[in-house]
Amino acid sequence: MQTLTGVGVCAGRVIGELVSMPEPVSEPAAGLTLRDEEPEAAVARLQSAAAAVKAELKRRAEVAVEKDAADVLKSTALMAGDKALLKNAAKLITGKGLAPERALWEAASDYADQMRALGGYMAERAADIEDVRARLVSQLQGLPMPGVPHRDVPFVLTAEDLAPADTATLDPELVLALVTSGGGPQSHTAILARNLGLPAVVAARGVEALADGTRVFVDGATGEIRTEPGEEEEELVEAWVRSAAARTAFDGQGVLSDGTEVPLLANVGTPEDARTAAAAGAQGVGLLRTEFCFLGRDKEPSVEEQVEQYTAILESFAGKKVVVRTLDAGADKPLPFLTDTAEPNPALGVRGFRTDRSVPGVLARQLEAIALAEEATDADVWVMAPMIATTSEARDFAAMARAAGLRVPGVMVETPSAAVTADQILRHVEFVSLGTNDLTQYTMAADRMMGSLAELNNPWQPAVLRMIRYTVEGALRAESEGAGRRNVGVCGEAAADPALAVVLVGLGVHTLSMSPRGLAPVAAVLRSVDLATARALAELAIEQPSAEDASAAVRTELSVLAELGL
Amino acid sequence: MAERTATIASSVGLHARPAAIFAEAAGEYDLEITIAAEGEPEDEAMDASSVLSLMSLGAGQGDKVVLRAEGAGADDALDHLVQILETDHDAE
Incomplete structure (x- = not known):
């Protein structure tokens, strides 16, 4: 058994499997060119990647419960299939022989830069374009989509730290606890955890070295994470569940x-x-x-x-x-x-x-x-x-x-x-x-x-x-x-x-x-x-x-x- | 070649929601429809069904834009699109 200690920021004890947030998409190397692929095939691959991302976003917009979240997903879907964006990227593929992920990166960055140059409200939209850029590049490279992963069974989410945008994709029913290797007691992760009442530990150095699927015990009060949880940890979880009433009932009198x-x-x-x-x-x-x-x-x-x-x-x-x-x-x-x-x-x-x-x-x-x-x-x-x-x-x-x-x-x-x-x-x-x-x-x-x-x-x-x-x-x-x-x-x-x-x-x-x-x-x-x-x-x-x-x-x-x- | 000039009515200009509404409408026609700021040369006009192009125009309320299209149904399409631009979607 291995014990890691971070800073507990929201109390709660759970046992579950670790699932890590995907790494942020990194910029494909400048000048990354096509290898054995014909430009036409690369353009077709770009278009089908865009269509897939757009379809997935639309599907999620339809099932989103909150209207604001649905609107964001819908507008992101629209950008993912944007004709001018894909046309500009295709031009870089056929004209300069760039690999599709590099071409898309450049074409999207151009738009993001233009938005920033306009300033004010438009400058904020640059982040939306960069989000679309990350999704399309992930799809082209066969990497997991940015954002909180989907699983059928609730899990313990780990990350270096969560950004405010990640909160839109976090389903509290699917996440048992949050554990970050970075972040502090006032980080977005901590604030989010408290709002959702999710057990959370931040600044848990070493958690990034644990493989996805590792079963862990998390104590959001003491900041402890233990691998190979056994009877002792199960009892701690049960004790937490038993004392729920004393923690949740407030009679309105401090x-x-x-x-x-x-x-x-x-x-x-x-x-x-x-x-x-x-x-x-x-x-x-x-x-x-x-x-x-x-x-x-x-x-x-x-x-x-x-x-x-x-x-x-x-x-x-x-x-x-x-x-x-x-x-x-x-x-x-x-x-x-x-x-x-x-x-x-x-x-x-x-x-x-x-x-x-x-x-x-x-x-x-x-x-x-x-x-x-x-x-x-x-x-x-x-x-x-x-x-x-x-x-x-x-x-x-x-x-x-x-x-x-x-x-x-x-x-x-x-x-x-x-x-x-x-x-x-x-x-x-x-x-x-x-x-x-x-x-x-x-x-x-x-x-x-x-x-x-x-x-x-x-x-x-x-x-x-x-x-x-x-x-x-x-x-x-x-x-x-x-x-x-x-x-x-x-x-x-x-x-x-x-x-x-x-x-x-x-x-x-x-x-x-x-x-x-x-x-x-x-x-x-x-x-x-x-x-x-x-x-x-x-x-x-x-x-x-x-x-x-x-x-x-x-x-x-x-x-x-x-x-x-x- | 059909051509129309429209004045942006949306109080926040042609971006975000108004741009999305317009781009979706323009994309429904089987025509190459372009948009440009008034006075811009025709060959710098942009694809009207691209929400990113529309946003990068940076057109504010009261700005004039020129829509162009060629082919069967172009006139009807542009009339409809002008109507969308001249509606204040933020006032809904």
Whole structure:
């Protein structure tokens, strides 16, 4: 038996066979020419490859459940059979004697480059063309299609890391668990796993050396992967299944064993999410991501349209708190009417609240829409701006929100500058919400998308915990200066880690917001500790020399975690 | 040779959904139908049934394009295609 250890990012224990994601298609060598094939035969082969890819995509579009997914598949199918694309590739085959995969690669790249040169919304379509290019080249080379493989029996999917586009082809009914050799706790793989509730381990070095078909045991809480699972592993899986009730049932009351209330809220991004969250017992919404209203749009949606969308979400939370985050776009989440995709360093660029300087008006109209949606429903609406670095930004945002008629303005604390000046910021706004994913990447100066930096990109880093403490202390200072009650919440993934949730409460955080699946496990663990214990554990964590030590020290003290398989 | 000039009505221009609708319609005729930006030479015109060619035109709302086709039924085909271009598919 071999044991590999990575970072567990979503709890769960399963046993299954490994199936790996196909390698990304690599560019056929420049000047790769026909060998023993007649050009006419090569052109015919290209055409039948295109027809096969197109037919497969069309078939999948017909069986796709979601309309958005079906539309994407349909438009990809259309591009795969594009006459001009195939004609240009055929010309390179007959004229220059290029091999069909090279000819197709060049012809498709030409179109992708043209789209990029057009900029804005069109530039985003370049990725679609590159996806088609990868499919056609795979088909011609007899390689597996890009994307999640299809199997009849559920399996453990392994990859170096998953990209956002892979999520469209991932069927949660067919995948038992995700294991990646790269990626970090904030990678797309981790976020996807938590959303789907799939057990997942990231940064599991060595998993790439295991052959497809290897039977493994995966523990998404401890980050362990064991080959040749036996009775012991089967019992662990059974224990996990038995304790399901304690992990999945949330009675809608976040509370410590001594009665201290810690409201548990949900992160939501669509009206459907909001219904799921309400059904899961969420005590409100701690983070409403409004990007769903804007993404994939060429133009800013009208105020009326926004009101309709926000109202659809607020209706699920009548009488409860809903924290609406204003648009968080940037070069990494581009919107043609708002962002510049050419920034060299998107994480440090014009994003979040900063876009109000570069393109004024969009934020004011969004605030107007949020205020109108609040009037139309009974939800208690709070509003906050992302990517705040200075007190004056917080003050400006508060003024804009109040001018729109919104009574409770706040800001996200994602930058170290906001954390250390929280006392000043909280003179102007009513609350702060810690976005621990970004706060970690900025505090540790480590790109959250880079698997090789996963160790740095860990919210257990004592430096990140200290940033959180600064923020809480800032709130207390503002309160002592007469500012009134100042709520400090956490809405990053850290809140969904039951052990870290205890530490956050111990540091003085008032509310935790997470994906709905995190609510029950977090509630179960919080209920096992009192405030004094939580404080002691926070102190213990913050004094450790590393993230691993901090996590290990706290986990050892929380025996309830092992009981619940968390 | 039949020829028509059409003004793009779609508020987002001739790409994505509007381009797909148009390319599919143009592909249904057994004719070589071409499209070019107004003022472009005829030999630089592109295949109207290619969604990639249409998108690479980069035609925005209000831009004029020229459709050309030859053969039986060309006039009817172009009349129908002009109608598609002059409809705002994003307003549906």
